[in-house]
Amino acid sequence: MHKLAFQLVSSSTAMWATALRQKYRMLTTCPLSIARRNCSPLWHALVNTWDSFRNNIFWLVGDGHDVHLWNDTWVPNLGPLRSWLTHASSGIDHMHFADLLQADGNWNTSRLSALLDPTAIPHVLGVPPPSLDDSRDMVAWKCTPTGIFTVSSAYENLLSESWDSCDSKWTGIWSLPVAQRVRMFLWLVLRQRLLTNAERARRGMSSDPSCSCCGFFNETILHILRDCPPMRSFWQSLIPQSDHDYFFGAPLEHWIFSNIRTSRVFGRGTPPWSCFFPSFLWQVWKRRNDFVFNGECLPLPDVYRIGLVWASHFAATVPDVVMDSHAATDFIQWVAPPHDWVN
Template sequence: MAINSRVTKDRYRELIPKVQKKLSSWKAKKLSLAARLTLVRSVSTSISVYSMQTEMLPSSVCKKIDKINRNFLWGDTEDKKHSHLVGWKKLLEPKENGGAGLRSLRHSNTTLLAKSGWRVLQEKDTLWTQVVQGKYGRNREGCAWNISNGKNTKFWTDIWALQVPLKDVAVSPISEMETQKPVAAYMNDDDQWRVELFQQWLPTDVMDKSTTIATDPLSTEEDRLYWQPTSTGDFTAKSAYRIAFPAPQTTDRQTWKAVWNLQVPKRVRHFIWLGLLHRINTNKRRFERHIAPNPFCPRCVNVPETELYILRDCPTSLFYWTREVSANNMVDFLTADLDKWVRTNILNTKTDSNGVPWASSFSIALWTLWKNRNEGVFNDGSKFLSPHSLRHAIHLKVNLWHYAWMAPSPLQLRGNRKPDRVEADVGWSAPPRGWCKLNVDGASQENPGKAAT
């Protein structure tokens, strides 16, 4: 196929079975929501990166792959559909906005093309860059110039002093000849601005800000193009994505940041995330969607199973909380609505006598209460733990996960020193007659030390 042929869905049809193969349906049954989100994110960013940096993929291909990702995430198969607890648009929002930080394939494609555009601006002396700029122009959204000698940056049309070109804030029209002048044209050899040459076009505040930028017209160092959205000035796909597809602003970034920074396993964080979005698949929610025979709590009689009821107000859950929360805080703890209840507790900075953060204990308790509820529901009630056993199970999980979280890594134990690598020839000999030899691969940490095969 010719390199300049028209882009069609047939050219990229092989991408779809590749994604389907990586996200096979049986994997969804074995993975938690957190693991499925991680796998979707990994697959979406690894599929045909080269192609997405050079061409805009057909819309039909992007939509099909996004659909495969959605179905895998929620466990859909050709024979059975499951509840999609969170809408696709919400999943695409940043984590600090309450989303999952996923990206649609179309958006990823656009961002990777922007990366190629950044190369065009950086590699200005190459032939391919000159051809592209001659055909498509010099649109530099997100780019700005770091001034040195001021000879490569146009004073009026490039971005260097403000977030927009100076011509966009001029108080009167500027001639075409004037707009072609570089920054250095408005400086003298003593590094002083020749204000009289441009003050007639600029508002006073803009002029004052522009003239605070230091330049050196006699310097041999050229102006450098940098990427404004990052502190280092280097292009990143993440920052380009935020510019091209800005997310709606949220006033609760502190809460979402606390969710994703909880010192608990990822599966627990994602459960808390679902709770704050009111997307836990309770019987009440399932009944409203016509997929459950009744809305009631599986442990109680004729009491609707809401998120707040199953996690706090159900007698089994209440047994745990009344023994963990101090009497002084009990009234507020038991009367808050779901949003306030979860937010208050995950933002709580207190720790217990063992150094375990309350936010971690609270989150693990919610997840364990829900997990035990599911084990009982899907095993005809045989797996429901008694209130005392459930409390013991929560304490055990809290302690185990806290100690695992706080445990130093092997590198920290060795003072960040990597172990010396020892290579040795290993020969093989046949076993004695009547014996069978099984060869396996193995590794050991130190010698002697822990070993595994």
């Protein structure tokens, strides 16, 4: 009796899934986005959890017909291969598995070396290449030993991903002597919620994830704030040469926290680096948006000056922040640096 009831429920669920897929024209197994206009509350709820769902599936490659070469996770320990590409190419999105194989069906190591970061190539070579003689590609669920999706495992995964507001690291953000909007900005940065072009493309809001400034193929938060060539050049003029390796090599979260926790003083009569750094990042983000949406691009030295004034003003309101005693009357001024201070 129980077995019959389970079969009836499973059959009913499969029918609902088929009906929804046909209604919303979901033609592939696991597309990047399932967002639709004028969708039902049920489908809207699926849209809100789709990214989390995709992050927890893994493709077992068979004939390579259903797996997206760059956007799906099919290589163990790497995630989507798109994040391991070494350069942008107009033909990347039109490539298939066959383009990475030799005539004998084995991986083309020369082609892989031309496209991917060298550290990723051994992982790819560890995956058997697809073959037309193999069975169809299969999707596995990462959160269960069997690879079969269950609601309970999905719920537990969502709970594990939830934000812990009591985490001590957030105390440092909310207590910074900067404007409240700057604190909120840092929170969005660390939660990876800024609508960069890469994020907009991931959400299906745009088809172009590239940087509007330099054309780099993937405009991430770290690219905007640090790695875009104009920004990188500017940071190099501010950061001592001895700190370049860590400053430009640290991942996003470490980069942010190491800079807001330092006791370094930016210069005589100015606030500590921990005050200036977040205020400057906020102005850099505003500059980027002004360029993207209004076509205007404030010179970085001007952005620097604005960030310095903001930091000085708010640092002066916090008694625990050490400022130069003769700098109080200079908070709303800017003293020009040497003529050759930056290229």
